[in-house]
Amino acid sequence: xxxxxxxxxxxxxxxxxxxxxxxxxxxxxxxxxQGSNFSEGKNHDDFPFDPKxxxxxVVTHAHLDHVGRLPKLVRQGFSGRIYLTKATAELAxxxxxxxxxxxxENQEKYATPLLYSESDIAAAAAACVGVDYEQSKEVCPGxxxxxxDAGHIFGSAFLEIQAEGKTVIFSGDIGNENVPIxxxxxxxxxxxxxxxxxxxxDRLHESVDQRQKILLDLIVEGAKKGGTxxxxxxxxxxxxxxxxxxxxxxxxxxxxxxxxxxxxxPLAISALPVYRRYQEYYDEGARELVLxxxxxxxxxxxxxxxxxxxxxxxxxxxxxxxxxxGAGMMNGGRIVHHAFxxxxxxxxxxLIVGYQAEGTLGRRLYEGAKTVKxxxxxVLVHCTVKAIGALSAHADQAKLLAWVGKGAGRLKQIxxxxxxxxxxxxxxxxxxxxxxxxxxxxxxxxxxxEL
Ligand code: ZN
Numbered sequence: 001x002x003x004x005x006x007x008x009x010x011x012x013x014x015x016x017x018x019x020x021x022x023x024x025x026x027x028x029x030x031x032x033x034q035g036s037n038f039s040e041g042k043n044h045d046d047f048p049f050d051p052k053x054x055x056x057x058v059v060t061h062a063h064l065d066h067v068g069r070l071p072k073l074v075r076q077g078f079s080g081r082i083y084l085t086k087a088t089a090e091l092a093x094x095x096x097x098x099x100x101x102x103x104x105e106n107q108e109k110y111a112t113p114l115l116y117s118e119s120d121i122a123a124a125a126a127a128c129v130g131v132d133y134e135q136s137k138e139v140c141p142g143x144x145x146x147x148x149d150a151g152h153i154f155g156s157a158f159l160e161i162q163a164e165g166k167t168v169i170f171s172g173d174i175g176n177e178n179v180p181i182x183x184x185x186x187x188x189x190x191x192x193x194x195x196x197x198x199x200x201x202d203r204l205h206e207s208v209d210q211r212q213k214i215l216l217d218l219i220v221e222g223a224k225k226g227g228t229x230x231x232x233x234x235x236x237x238x239x240x241x242x243x244x245x246x247x248x249x250x251x252x253x254x255x256x257x258x259x260x261x262x263x264x265x266p267l268a269i270s271a272l273p274v275y276r277r278y279q280e281y282y283d284e285g286a287r288e289l290v291l292x293x294x295x296x297x298x299x300x301x302x303x304x305x306x307x308x309x310x311x312x313x314x315x316x317x318x319x320x321x322x323x324x325x326g327a328g329m330m331n332g333g334r335i336v337h338h339a340f341x342x343x344x345x346x347x348x349x350x351l352i353v354g355y356q357a358e359g360t361l362g363r364r365l366y367e368g369a370k371t372v373k374x375x376x377x378x379v380l381v382h383c384t385v386k387a388i389g390a391l392s393a394h395a396d397q398a399k400l401l402a403w404v405g406k407g408a409g410r411l412k413q414i415x416x417x418x419x420x421x422x423x424x425x426x427x428x429x430x431x432x433x434x435x436x437x438x439x440x441x442x443x444x445x446x447x448x449x450e451l
Pocket of ligand 1: 063
């Protein structure tokens with residue numbers, strides 16, 4: 001059996017791994033590359049394999065960098081099934097439609113090409129087969145896959161793949177400690193090979209207990225200044241968990257300053273019913289809240305702005321307010337408009353709560369840029385910029401090492417992917433220190449290994 005890394009190798013986005021057995025070729029994830037442009041040029045290149053030869057796709061979770069190129073795969077001749085958890089199947093369709101809207105707007109503005117059409121999205125949606133956690137499924141002759149809860153986002157999984165007498169695990173993205181709503185990451189089962197994410201492979205987050213207090217303090221501070229608190233959030237990552245924290249601060253602790261809080265993301269708004277529908281995926285805390293009659297995705301100060309007109313009106317609305325909007329790395333979406341209007345306002349605050357990939361506007365602001373270019377105009381950055389690592393949906397180095405430790409016994413090789421070169425390399429070093437019998441590698445783009 002061979003594995004070929006067709007994305008997320010020494011970078012965070014574009015997850016796509018080709019597994020070739022004697023009987024079939026399958027793809028694990030088919031994500032979009034993201035950087036300074038919403039849809040990077042690389043996405044438009046041909047896949048480094050023939051999509052017609054792929055027998056099945058198995059998906060870890062519904063983030064764009066894991067599912068974003070699947071409608072393109074269908075467009076280019078893939079005619080098999082896409083297997084994913086039931087919630088992931090619903091969220092993936094929302095993600096594709098949202099990406100399509102952004103690509104269409106970019107096409108109108110900058111004449112950038114579309115990656116796929118609406119009918120490709122419909123075809124990809126029709127190919128989806130929803131599976132349950134902890135149920136093995138033979139996706140092709142000789143290849144069995146089991147989805148285990150990764151605790152990263154709603155519906156997320158790491159995949160245990162059995163083929164040719166070997167077990168290969170694809171971590172997808174591993175959740176942070178005690179992420180609200182979603183359950184904890186399932187323990188790593190015994191396996192021979194592990195493909196491991198390394199987004200925060202070189203970093204440790206603040207303690208989880210501090211998370212809520214840091215968030216509250218920053219909102220209180222921002223509200224006092226009277227400006228706009230902008231929070232770029234992945235519509236399917238932190239947004240719902242942030243709502244959960246805000247609901248708690250508002251309805252259970254009465255500590256939230258009385259400012260309006262806008263959920264300005266059509267994608268996050270459309271995802272709310274999916275969260276409400278799959279209560280069997282909830283962790284204990286979320287289940288208890290629901291049983292007590294608390295809708296943890298709603299609280300009195302929360303207002304949703306679905307249309308573009310409602311969103312635009314926020315620009316001229318005076319007084320302190322908070323706006324949660326995508327895209328999470330500020331490389332597109334409504335958050336860019338808010339940034340354009342408020343970055344130069346000293347009373348405003350930018351609260352960064354998720355991973356910012358190299359080349360994105362969010363990364364430049366995170367690294368302290370004093371001016372940035374938005375819509376071809378120079379914008380001075382005078383607002384306060386703060387980041388909260390503990391609010392990330394990704395495990396830090398300590399959690400990744402501990403998670404691997406539970407299943408390290410039989411492991412031969414670990415491939416560190418889904419991290420910038422320095423993060424992946426640092427994690428590989430730590431893995432070798434902790435588990436000397438395991439070979440930890442950092443594969444290059446299109447590198448192939450015999451398993
Ligand atoms: Zn993810």
